[in-house]
Amino acid sequence: MSYILEADPAAADMLRATLGMGWRIVGTMELLRRHLTSDTEAHTVVIGANVEQDDVFALAQSLRLTRPDLGVILLRRSIETALLTQALRAGIREVIGERDLSGIRDAAHRSATIAHALHEQAHLAADGNATPLGRLVTVFAAKGGCGKTTLATNLAAALADGGRREVCLVDLDLAFGDVAIALQLFPTHTIADAVPLSDNLDETGMVGLITPHSPGLFTLVAPLEPGMAETIPVKTIVAVLHLLKRMFPYVIVDTPPAFTDHVLAAFDASDVLALIATLDVPALKNLKLTLETLDLLNYPREKWRVLLNRADSKVGLSLADVENTLRVPISAQIPSSRDVPASVNRGVPLVLDAPGHAVSSAIRDFGLRHVVGTAERSPAIHRHPRTDGRGMFRRKAKT
Ligand SMILES: Nc1ncnc2c1ncn2[C@@H]1O[C@H](COP(=O)(O)OP(=O)(O)OP(=O)(O)O)[C@@H](O)[C@H]1O
Ligand SMILES: [Mg+2]
Structure with a gap:
């Protein structure tokens, strides 16, 4: 949670409308101090024009010592x-x-991004000489409309868990990406702005491209115009994903419904390939072709996770039929619900709006089981270079 300190309620409301979700209004300095004592996750305080100047300077001076990570x-x-x-x-x-x-x-x-970078540095320092790399999940389906964006946005929000983890959601549907709309974001920068930086892309540059959503959830959104997609070289995507894995413990990538070079770059960087199908023959046929292609390209099967979206639809196909056809186990079944499109229309992921909903639970369970897994219990996995896959990026231990 971050805070708006403003005594005038109308001015405070306007600030919250400007800043979006995740901001709490407090009317007095005393109340703000009390909140900050218990809220160690807060990263920013915006102080309105109606607050006495001397009080602000006194507050900032004390916070500088007690909470150097907090931006005023x-x-x-x-x-x-x-x-x-x-x-x-x-x-x-x-x-x-x-x-x-x-x-x-x-x-x-x-x-928000400075706080995030400071947080990361603190983690690195606490971890000694380890260079932790985040887990990257690419959400893919070769057929459109299977629920990629629904899964990607809700999975990212579920993992972020109100600030418990830091997650970056990347919209790699470069022509028609709708993550920004699904999350009601008003980005000032998009992934296209990484192009001129890609030879020298560093954390400071990346920080300026990221749009925060809610505590723990950050996004790198798709270009606003479809034509921009062709101007983004694959090497930029490689650089972006590589860097984000260094900056965030979890990176979730939403994709277009096609095996583009950009998508293959994401597969290369992935720890988990979340492959979605729905219970209809065209979607299952496409998923089968996808699995065969992944085999041909040598993406290790250990990384594959197949999810069935709208799994409870009564369409004459059973789970056993699907597993027999695909010859892979189904890792998660997400039920069908009208609340899903309703949540997209509201611009709030269902896992945030209705955490107890069956769709939210299915996605959260998938995230905890197949993405977080044992990663949070055994930090040692971040300490050694990987030797398993064909991925472009390797975890490097600093020497
Ligand atoms: N479990 C579900 N229950 C009901 N509706 C769903 C469910 N999952 C997705 N939908 C709806 O299906 C539509 C397509 O979903 P979504 O946009 O997530 O698919 P997509 O794979 O990202 O599509 P595209 O290929 O166009 O990017 C949306 O209207 C969404 O609200
Ligand atoms: Mg989509």
Whole structure:
């Protein structure tokens, strides 16, 4: 949770509308201090224009010592040099004009990503010399409309679990990606902005491209215009995914319904291939062809996970029929529910809106069992280079 400190309720509401989900409004400095004492996950405080300046400087000075990871963003009606100097001395991260709504949003994004990077560094330091690489899951189906985006968005939100884990959801459906719409995001940057950086892409550059959604859930969205897809070289995708695996413990990749070079780059970087089918013959035929292609390309079967979406549809095909046809076990069955499209229309993943829903439970169980697995219980897996797969990236232990 992050905080908006603003005494004027109308101004506070407008700030929350600007900043989106995951922000709590507090009306007094005292209340804010109390929240921050117990909320050690908070990463940003936006302080509205109606809060007394001296109080803000005193708060920022104390937070600088007690919570150096917490970003303080100060909004003022007018910004003079003297104010900026004072703010800098107090440790305030940014001062923005109260009417500059896109500037406020950008500053909040920067603060979230800085907090994330600091968090990662703390993890690295705690882990000694290990260079942990995140687990990357590519969600794929060769037939359109099987539920890739539904699974990818809900899986990412389920793993993030309100900030318990840090997850980056990447929309690799470069022409028609709808992650931004499904999550009601208003991104200022997209994956296309990585192209000019791809030879020198580093964490600082990546931080500017990421759009935060809710605690623990970050996104790298698809270009806003379909034509941009062709201008993104595969090497950019390789660089992006490689870097995200270094920055996030979990990376979920949504894909278009086709074996594009971009998708193959994601497969190369994947620890888990989440392959979806629905209970209809064309979808199952496509999945069978997909599995045969993956075999031909030598993607190890240990990484395959087959999920059946809308698995309870009464269409005359049984689970046994499907397993016999595909000759692989089904790792998860996601029921059909009208609440799924309704949640997409609301722009909130079902796992966040209705965590107890049967669809949410199926996706969360899949995530915990097949993505998190034993990774969180045995950090040692991050300490050694991988020797198992044909992936392009290897975990490197720092020497
Ligand atoms: N379990 C489910 N129950 C009911 N509706 C679902 C379920 N899963 C997905 N849907 C609906 O099916 C439609 C297609 O889902 P989604 O967009 O996730 O598929 P996709 O594979 O990403 O499609 P595309 O190939 O076009 O990217 C959406 O309207 C979604 O709300
Ligand atoms: Mg999709």
